[in-house]
Amino acid sequence: xxxxxxxxxxxxxxxxxxxxxxxxxxxxxxxxxxxxxxxxxxxxxxxxxxxxxxxxxxxxxxxxxxxxxxxxxxxxxxxxxxxxxxxxxxxx
Numbered sequence: 001x002x003x004x005x006x007x008x009x010x011x012x013x014x015x016x017x018x019x020x021x022x023x024x025x026x027x028x029x030x031x032x033x034x035x036x037x038x039x040x041x042x043x044x045x046x047x048x049x050x051x052x053x054x055x056x057x058x059x060x061x062x063x064x065x066x067x068x069x070x071x072x073x074x075x076x077x078x079x080x081x082x083x084x085x086x087x088x089x090x091x092x
Contacts, residue, residue: 001043002040002043005036005039005040005043006036006040008032008035008036008039009033009036009037009040011032012029012030012032012033012036013029013033015029015032016029016030016033021084022083022084023073023076023083023084024073024083027066027069027070027073030065030069031062031066031069034062034065034066035062037058038055038058038059038062041054041055041058042055
């Protein structure tokens with residue numbers, strides 16, 4: 001199970017690096033990385049019989065991060081028309 005979590009993490013990093021020009025795919029790969037970190041932390045805390053309150057706090061923060069990323073994506077699409085980094089004149 002731990003190797004599966006590491007494979008999920010590194011595959012998310014590879015997708016994040018390969019799709020760096022498309023904002024939606026970058027946000028999805030970041031959410032996949034967060035999911036793999038949550039899975040890894042849950043396995044670690046379950047094996048040692050620690051309390052899982054930190055997992056709930058981590059899950060809450062990752063949901064807030066995802067909502068913030070989605071709000072920024074919607075704002076960028078409304079102002080620029082798409083989510084490709086090449087068409088943003090303000091950022092360059």
